[in-house]
Each structure stands twice: as structure tokens, then as C-alpha cells.
Amino acid sequence: MLELKGLSVAYGSFTAIESIDVLVQKGEIVVLLGSNGAGKSTTFKAISGLEKPRQGEILFEGKSIGGRSPGRIVESGIVQCAEGRKLFPKMSVSENLIMGAYVHRKNKKAIKHSIKHVYELFPILYEKKENAAGSLSGGQQQMLAIGRALMAKPKLMLLDEPSIGLAPLIVEQMFEVIQQINEEGTTILLAEQNANAALGIASKGYVFESGSIVVQGTSEELLSDDSVRKAYIGA
Amino acid sequence: MDILSQQLFNGLTIGSVYSLVALGLTLVYGILHIPNFAHGAMYMLGAYVTLTMMLLWGIHYWLAMAVSVLVVGLLSVLMERLVFHPLRNAPPIHDKIAAIGILLFLEALAQLIWGADYRSMGTPYGEVINLFGLTVTMQRVLINVGAVVVMLLLYLFLKKTMVGSTIIAMAQNREGAHLVGINTNKVAMLTFLISGGLAAIAASLAAPINLVFPGMGHLVILKAFVIIILGGMGSIPGAILGGYILGFSESLGATYLSNDYKDIIAFLLLVIILSFRPKGLFAREGF
Numbered sequence: 001m002l003e004l005k006g007l008s009v010a011y012g013s014f015t016a017i018e019s020i021d022v023l024v025q026k027g028e029i030v031v032l033l034g035s036n037g038a039g040k041s042t043t044f045k046a047i048s049g050l051e052k053p054r055q056g057e058i059l060f061e062g063k064s065i066g067g068r069s070p071g072r073i074v075e076s077g078i079v080q081c082a083e084g085r086k087l088f089p090k091m092s093v094s095e096n097l098i099m100g101a102y103v104h105r106k107n108k109k110a111i112k113h114s115i116k117h118v119y120e121l122f123p124i125l126y127e128k129k130e131n132a133a134g135s136l137s138g139g140q141q142q143m144l145a146i147g148r149a150l151m152a153k154p155k156l157m158l159l160d161e162p163s164i165g166l167a168p169l170i171v172e173q174m175f176e177v178i179q180q181i182n183e184e185g186t187t188i189l190l191a192e193q194n195a196n197a198a199l200g201i202a203s204k205g206y207v208f209e210s211g212s213i214v215v216q217g218t219s220e221e222l223l224s225d226d227s228v229r230k231a232y233i234g235a
Numbered sequence: 236m237d238i239l240s241q242q243l244f245n246g247l248t249i250g251s252v253y254s255l256v257a258l259g260l261t262l263v264y265g266i267l268h269i270p271n272f273a274h275g276a277m278y279m280l281g282a283y284v285t286l287t288m289m290l291l292w293g294i295h296y297w298l299a300m301a302v303s304v305l306v307v308g309l310l311s312v313l314m315e316r317l318v319f320h321p322l323r324n325a326p327p328i329h330d331k332i333a334a335i336g337i338l339l340f341l342e343a344l345a346q347l348i349w350g351a352d353y354r355s356m357g358t359p360y361g362e363v364i365n366l367f368g369l370t371v372t373m374q375r376v377l378i379n380v381g382a383v384v385v386m387l388l389l390y391l392f393l394k395k396t397m398v399g400s401t402i403i404a405m406a407q408n409r410e411g412a413h414l415v416g417i418n419t420n421k422v423a424m425l426t427f428l429i430s431g432g433l434a435a436i437a438a439s440l441a442a443p444i445n446l447v448f449p450g451m452g453h454l455v456i457l458k459a460f461v462i463i464i465l466g467g468m469g470s471i472p473g474a475i476l477g478g479y480i481l482g483f484s485e486s487l488g489a490t491y492l493s494n495d496y497k498d499i500i501a502f503l504l505l506v507i508i509l510s511f512r513p514k515g516l517f518a519r520e521g522f
């Protein structure tokens with residue numbers, strides 16, 4: 001479904017990711033692991049069209065999307081729930097969700113339907129629907145960010161460190177919801193530092209180190225790989 | 236008492252014009268963080284286009300104003316495309332220099348086309364009427380009503396339509412706007428269109444009670460900057476409230492302090508308000 005072929009991205013003269021290859025099959029959950037500054041978010045930005053690839057190709061459903069505008073990429077079915085959430089802080093929860101369905105703005109009925117679905121996934125958002133997004137707690141903001149991404153009805157959802165800064169219990173719930181979203185038919189590419197939880201729901205993973213992929217394999221392989229265990233699981 | 240209410244009405248009238256100009260300025264600032272000095276030139280051109288339409292082709296005042304809104308709005312979009320868009324990744328000082336450059340260029344152009352004379356604009360609404368015991372011209376009533384109508388329409392557009400929401404979304408979080416699929420280029424152009432249109436409306440409403448000349452935008456743009464600074468850069472309620480505060484202070488100051496120094500009041504107000512609220516009356520961030 002998504003294929004990165006020899007993708008490189010640079011900020012000025014600094015190459016943030018170098019010649020990486022990633023393959024995501026339809027229906028999968030794939031995780032990108034890596035410590036701070038390894039290049040996970042940069043990969044996501046390139047897929048979303050926020051940064052232009054320096055080299056290599058991004059193929060989505062067989063078509064090259066590298067260099068397309070962010071808007072076109074959302075329309076073609078890839079939506080990112082970014083690091084730092086990027087919500088509209090002064091808009092209410094429901095307004096944020098409606099903005100999430102921007103690419104479906106002509107279809108009012110579908111929007112209503114999607115909102116209902118998001119409220120079912122995250123009942124707390126329904127309770128807070130009139131509150132400004134900026135007034136929510138960190139965890140609630142993360143749920144809203146995921147909800148907003150869902151509103152675009154993506155085929156592929158990119159989730160950049162959804163567990164960051166959340167209490168362990170909430171992290172667990174978050175991963176359950178991600179799994180549920182996946183079971184409902186959305187393919188998921190996840191960036192995480194919480195390797196244990198992420199590999200628990202993913203089918204395979206890639207380990208980034210300073211801009212390159214150093215290890216890759218199925219979740220079982222990675223969980224039993226010594227270097228991965230040392231670096232990300234602490235065992 | 237009579238003088239007071241007369242002056243309050245005057246303040247309201249001047250304030251309406253200031254608010255409209257400041258709104259255009261604050262919209263652009265809120266979205267693109269460009270301090271658009273050239274907005275003063277848009278104001279000046281707005282008056283000239285309306286005047287020319289009326290004199291040259293004898294078009295009715297309202298129709299002339301509509302043409303002016305369109306012409307200046309499109310010119311404003313053109314300015315974004317040709318100047319500010321290519322500078323989007325340059326250091327912020329470049330925007331400022333470019334904006335001042337455009338202002339000077341357009342002023343010289345206006346002088347070339349229309350000459351340096353002070354002109355007056357006629358209005359079909361020159362008659363004097365009695366409004367709750369005040370004697371005022373119809374044109375002044377029109378300025379007040381017109382400004383409120385335009386502000387209401389702008390409010391409804393921003394809050395109730397999807398296209399308007401994209402402007403607010405981009406002001407609140409540019410990357411977030413990208414992520415939901417909003418084309419931020421289009422939003423930037425739309426914002427400049429509205430901004431230019433607002434300047435043209437303000438100038439066309441105000442021209443019949445002022446004079447039209449190439450430098451007419453100077454004082455207006457300076458004061459509009461004072462307004463958005465004291466209202467909070469990029470804040471819409473701040474621009475409206477700030478405009479009226481300045482209008483009232485000026486007309487009261489002109490009567491009770493000194494008419495000659497009324498233009499200083501804006502800057503005194505700036506010093507006083509910023510001493511108490513350094514970020515302006517309304518904090519920024521997304522209107």
C-alpha cells in the first residue's frame with residue numbers, strides 16, 4: 001500500500017534520513033522505532049508532503065506521491081496525526097473534528113456519521129465537545145488529534161508518538177483504540193519510542209538510528225533481538 | 236452635552252473607518268505574520284478607484300465602490316503572489332522592507348496617474364438629517380451602518396462557513412491546517428483579497444468626508460498599526476475595539492484638549508495601554 005524506496009530528506013545541508021526503504025501492506029500496523037532525532041518524524045513529514053524528498057520515491061497504492069501538496073495527499077487517503085498534536089487551540093473540540101473532515105466538506109451527512117464514530121471511540125471528547133481544544137489535558141488532546149485524523153477517513157493513518165507524555169493506563173487504552181481503528185480497516189504506520197507496547201500491536205517494525213534503518217523484522221523478531229531489547233525495552 | 240454627543244458620534248464614525256482598515260491589517264498579520272505597510276496604499280487606491288469610476292464613467296456611488304473592492308482586492312492578491320509569496324522563507328525583515336517598498340511604489344504610481352492634487356469625492360448622501368437630536372450628514376450615518384454590516388458579514392463568513400474556518404484554522408495552527416488538507420496558498424490569497432476589499436470599502440466610505448490624495452494612506456496605516464498593536468497583533472476583536480477606542484479618543488481629544496494635536500493621541504494611547512498590558516488588550520493566537 002505504501003512503499004518508500006531509497007528515500008532521503010535533508011534540511012538544508014543536513015541529511016535527516018538517508019536512503020530508507022519501508023513497506024507497509026494494506027491492513028497492517030507497522031511501527032518505526034528510534035530514539036530522539038533518529039528521523040521518524042522527518043519520514044512522516046515527507047510522506048505527508050510537508051517536506052520534499054531529496055532523493056527516492058514514495059509510492060502510495062502504486063502511484064508516486066512524492067512532491068504532491070499536503071492537501072492532495074490527504075485527499076488521496078493518507079492522514080497524519082503529528083507530533084505535538086497541531087490542534088486548533090481556540091476552536092472547540094467539535095469544530096476541530098469538523099475541520100478534520102475538511103476534504104469531505106461537501107458531504108455533510110458523512111461528517112455527522114464520522115463525528116458520531118469518533119465520540120464512540122472517545123466518549124470523553126463528547127463530554128468536552130464545546131470546550132476549546134487548548135483547554136483539554138494532554139491525553140485528551142491526543143485523543144482529539146487522533147479523532148481529527150479519523151475524520152478524514154484515511155486509508156493509511158500515520159501516528160507520530162501517540163503515547164508521549166501519557167500515563168501508563170492511558171497509553172494502554174490508546175493502543176487498544178489504535179488496534180480497534182486498524183481492525184475497522186485503516187492501515188497504520190506508527191512512530192514510537194515505547195517499543196514494548198508498539199510491537200505488541202504491530203506486525204512488523206523498522207529501527208531507525210541517525211537517519212538510517214539499522215534493523216527490521218517482524219514484531220517477534222524485534223522483541224527477541226538483543227540490541228533492540230537493550231535500546232528500547234530496557235531488559 | 237450637545238457637543239459631547241456630537242463628538243461621540245464623530246468618534247464612532249472615525250472609529251468605524253479605523254476598525255475596517257485595522258481588520259484587514261490584523262487578518263493578514265494573524266495568518267502570515269506580515270506587517271503589511273502597503274495596506275495604506277490599498278486604502279489610498281480604494282478611494283482613487285471609486286472616485287475615478289464616479290467621475291469618469293458617472294457610475295453610481297455603490298457600484299463604484301463595488302468595482303473598487305474588486306480591483307483593490309485583486310491587486311492585493313497580486314501583491315501576495317508577486318512579492319510576499321516568494322519571500323515566505325526569507326527572514327521576516329524582508330517582508331517589512333518589501334511592504335514599505337510597495338507602499339512607496341504605489342504612492343508614486345498614484346501621483347503619476349492622478350496627480351498630487353487634493354480631490355474631494357461627491358456623494359449622493361450629502362443631505363443633513365436629524366438623528367435623535369443630532370444634526371449629521373447621511374454619509375456619516377452610512378459610514379457607521381456600513382462598517383457594522385461589513386463586520387457582521389465578516390464575522391459570519393469566518394465563523395459559519397467552511398471557507399472562512401480555513402482562515403481561522405491557519406491562524407491558529409498553520410501545520411495543523413496542512414495536516415487536515417487545507418491548501419494554505421489559497422487561504423493566503425483569500426486573506427489578501429478580503430484585506431484589500433476591506434481597505435477599499437473603508438476608503439470609499441470615508442473619502443466623501445475627507446480628501447483624496449496620494450499620501451492619504453500614511454496617517455491611516457500608522458494609526459491602524461497602533462490599533463492592532465494595542466488590540467493585540469492578529470486579534471479580530473482587538474482590531475474592532477481598538478479602532479473605536481482610537482476614534483473616540485481622537486474626537487474627544489480634538490474638542491476638549493487640542494484639535495492641532497489630535498493625531499498624537501493615537502501614540503499616547505499606545506504608550507499608556509502597553510504600559511499596563513504589554514501584549515495588547517487581547518492576546519493574539521488565532522483571532
Ligand SMILES: Nc1ncnc2c1ncn2[C@@H]1O[C@H](COP(=O)(O)OP(=O)(O)OP(=O)(O)O)[C@@H](O)[C@H]1O
Nearest residue numbers: 011014016034035036037038039040041042043083
Ligand atoms: N526543521 C528542521 N530543520 C533542521 N533540522 C531538523 C528539522 N527537523 C528535524 N531536524 C533534524 O533532523 C533529525 C531527525 O529529526 P526527527 O524529528 O525526524 O527525529 P525523530 O525521530 O522524530 O525524533 P523524536 O523521537 O525526538 O521525535 C534531527 O537531528 C533533527 O535535529
Ligand SMILES: [Mg+2]
Nearest residue numbers: 040041042083
Ligand atoms: Mg519525532
